[in-house]
Every structure is written in structure tokens, then in C-alpha cells.
Amino acid sequence: MDALGIDGVGVSFDGVPAVDGVTLGVAPGEVLGILGPSGSGKSTLLRAVAGLERLGSGSVSWHGDDITALAVHRRGFALMFQDGQLFPHRTVAQNIAYPLRITRASGQAERVVDLLDLVGLPGFGERRVTELSGGEQQRVALARSLAGKPRLLLLDEPLSSLDRELRERLAGDLRRILVATGTTAVFVTHDQDEAFAVSDRVAVMMRGRLEQVGTPAEVWRRPVNAAVARFLGYTTVLDPDRARLVVPEATGAIALRAAAVVVTDDASVRGTLVSSTPAVDGARVRVLLDGIGEVDGVAGPRHPLVVGSAVGVRFDPAGIAVLP
Numbered sequence: 295m296d297a298l299g300i301d302g303v304g305v306s307f308d309g310v311p312a313v314d315g316v317t318l319g320v321a322p323g324e325v326l327g328i329l330g331p332s333g334s335g336k337s338t339l340l341r342a343v344a345g346l347e348r349l350g351s352g353s354v355s356w357h358g359d360d361i362t363a364l365a366v367h368r369r370g371f372a373l374m375f376q377d378g379q380l381f382p383h384r385t386v387a388q389n390i391a392y393p394l395r396i397t398r399a400s401g402q403a404e405r406v407v408d409l410l411d412l413v414g415l416p417g418f419g420e421r422r423v424t425e426l427s428g429g430e431q432q433r434v435a436l437a438r439s440l441a442g443k444p445r446l447l448l449l450d451e452p453l454s455s456l457d458r459e460l461r462e463r464l465a466g467d468l469r470r471i472l473v474a475t476g477t478t479a480v481f482v483t484h485d486q487d488e489a490f491a492v493s494d495r496v497a498v499m500m501r502g503r504l505e506q507v508g509t510p511a512e513v514w515r516r517p518v519n520a521a522v523a524r525f526l527g528y529t530t531v532l533d534p535d536r537a538r539l540v541v542p543e544a545t546g547a548i549a550l551r552a553a554a555v556v557v558t559d560d561a562s563v564r565g566t567l568v569s570s571t572p573a574v575d576g577a578r579v580r581v582l583l584d585g586i587g588e589v590d591g592v593a594g595p596r597h598p599l600v601v602g603s604a605v606g607v608r609f610d611p612a613g614i615a616v617l618p
């Protein structure tokens with residue numbers, strides 16, 4: 295049975311739906327990522343699960359028990375936000391021990407040491423949080439969220455305030471920590487890479503509705519529609535007639551990543567270069583292909599690219615998704 299049950303949940307603000315009939319389950323120990331563009335209702339859904347938003351419709355359950363009317367602090371869930379909201383005038387250890395102090399847990403000092411080890415900050419206990427980097431602060435916030443052994447951890451864009459390199463590293467650490475502690479978690483992000491790096495399953499939301507749920511590989515390989523495909527970074531969607539010029543056995547539409555359209559000499563499809571923008575490993579291009587139309591693509595550093603000149607392309611199957 296699912297640990298968390300979200301059943302037909304709707305939340306509206308001034309009559310405008312922000313979350314519209316979402317049904318979703320989270321298994322014990324599972325990390326579910328909610329992925330969607332800005333304003334798609336991700337945070338509102340998370341807040342509804344936490345008990346911070348009044349539901350217009352539907353219910354939230356925990357192991358089958360309806361908790362829709364249960365007060366926030368009685369749910370046993372922990373919340374972590376983009377800025378970890380640490381107490382600035384307390385030490386790292388005092389911040390982490392905060393949930394333990396409320397519950398008067400014994401063995402606090404040992405627990406703090408264990409949590410600091412877990413988040414990769416051994417020996418940081420006596421530091422002031424104002425002396426930490428952004429990434430270190432988010433690790434402390436994560437340790438604090440885990441301190442009370444919540445039955446469910448709700449994370450709202452926990453890595454968004456960090457720069458890209460650090461975010462990628464912490465995404466891997468976050469997954470490792472959630473798995474190691476067996477924590478059931480729901481994680482909100484607008485960043486596809488982050489969602490795929492952290493989650494067991496990804497739920498894609500658009501305009502308040504749940505569009506697709508699946509493992510990262512399923513969602514990536516088989517987006518349910520063109521809107522989801524575009525959001526995931528597929529730059530071109532071809533209707534079935536044009537799709538067959540790229541994938542002869544295609545029966546439906548296909549979506550292409552720019553990296554799937556490669557300018558090359560021994561090309562199967564010919565076209566004209568429309569534009570070219572330098573990139574680290576060559577160029578991002580736009581090519582008008584015979585019978586297909588304009589598509590985004592890539593070119594290696596070797597190719598002299600003159601706008602208006604004839605070019606050929608090959609298609610890389612790894613960057614092509616077949617739409618249902």
C-alpha cells in the first residue's frame with residue numbers, strides 16, 4: 295500500500311484552480327519528484343500535502359487513513375524550502391538539534407554528530423550558520439529536516455538557490471541521503487536534471503494538472519504529449535508524416551532533442567543552414583530540412599558554418615522520443 299495518498303486534490307485561489315484534480319500515490323521509502331514549469335501548481339500541491347492549504351476537493355491520506363483535516367504539526371511530516379530557514383544566531387549543532395529539543399529526545403549530541411556525518415559536514419557542529427556557504431547551509435537544513443525522523447519529508451526547490459555545479463553535486467548527495475535513511479520524500483523542482491537525479495519516479499505537472507508519472511527513464515523516453523516533451527527539453531515535435539522521414543517505422547509523432555540532429559558530411563537528409571550560435575563543443579544550429587522543416591541541431595567544431603549554405607544531417611536515436 296502507498297504511504298502517501300493524494301486523491302483528486304484540488305486547490306483554488308479566488309476561484310482560479312492552482313491544483314486541479316491530482317491523484318498520486320507515494321510508496322514507503324520512495325522519492326517522488328514533482329516537476330513542472332513555474333506556476334504549474336507544484337508548491338501548492340506540496341503545501342496541500344503538508345496541511346498548509348485548504349483543499350477545495352479531494353483528500354490526502356497516510357497509509358490509508360484520511361488526514362485531510364489533521365493539523366499541520368500532527369502529521370509528522372517535515373518541510374524543507376529553497377532557503378533552509380536556519381536560525382542565523384545559533385550554531386550548526388543547535389539548528390540541527392532544534393526538532394529534537396522540542397521532542398526532548400535523549401542522545402541528542404550523538405544524533406547531531408551522526409546527522410553531520412550523513413550530510414558530509416563532520417566537525418561543523420560549533421560553526422555559526424552565517425559562516426557557511428549556501429551549499430553547506432542547505433546540508434544543515436537537510437540534517438535538521440531529518441533530525442526528527444519525519445514519516446514524510448517534503449522538499450520545495452531545496453537546491454534552487456545554489457549555482458549549477460553545486461546543485462548537480464548536491465542532487466546526487468540528496469538522493470544518497472534519502473535512500474540511506476529510507477526516507478519517504480516528495481521533492482518539488484522546475485529543473486529536469488535535478489528531478490531525474492533525485493527521484494525514483496517523476497510526476498510532471500502543467501497548469502495545475504498531473505500530465506504524467508513514471509520513472510525518469512520512462513518519462514524521458516516516452517513523454518505523453520508534445521507539451522511535456524518540450525518542457526523536458528525536446529526542441530522539435532514532428533507530426534507523423536514528417537516523423538517517418540526521420541524514423542521510417544514511426545507510427546505517431548516524434549520529439550527531437552537538438553543533440554539528435556547532427557550536422558555531418560555523410561548525411562542522410564539534406565537542408566540549408568538557417569542560423570548558427572557558437573557553443574563550447576561546436577555550435578547550436580537551426581537547419582531547414584527538405585520535407586521536414588526547420589529543426590534545432592548541433593554541429594561539431596570541424597564544420598565551417600555559413601548561414602544559407604547546404605548542409606546534411608544525421609539523426610541520433612538517443613535523442614529521439616516517440617510520442618503515443
Ligand SMILES: Nc1ncnc2c1ncn2[C@@H]1O[C@H](COP(=O)(O)OP(=O)(O)OP(=O)(O)O)[C@@H](O)[C@H]1O
Pocket residue numbers: 307311312330331332333334335336337338339484
Ligand atoms: N497564496 C496564493 N494566492 C493566490 N494565488 C496563488 C497563491 N499561491 C499560489 N498561487 C497561484 O497558484 C498558481 C500555482 O502556484 P505554485 O506556487 O503552486 O506554482 P509552482 O509550480 O510551485 O511555481 P514556482 O515553480 O514558480 O514556484 C500560480 O498561478 C500562483 O500564482
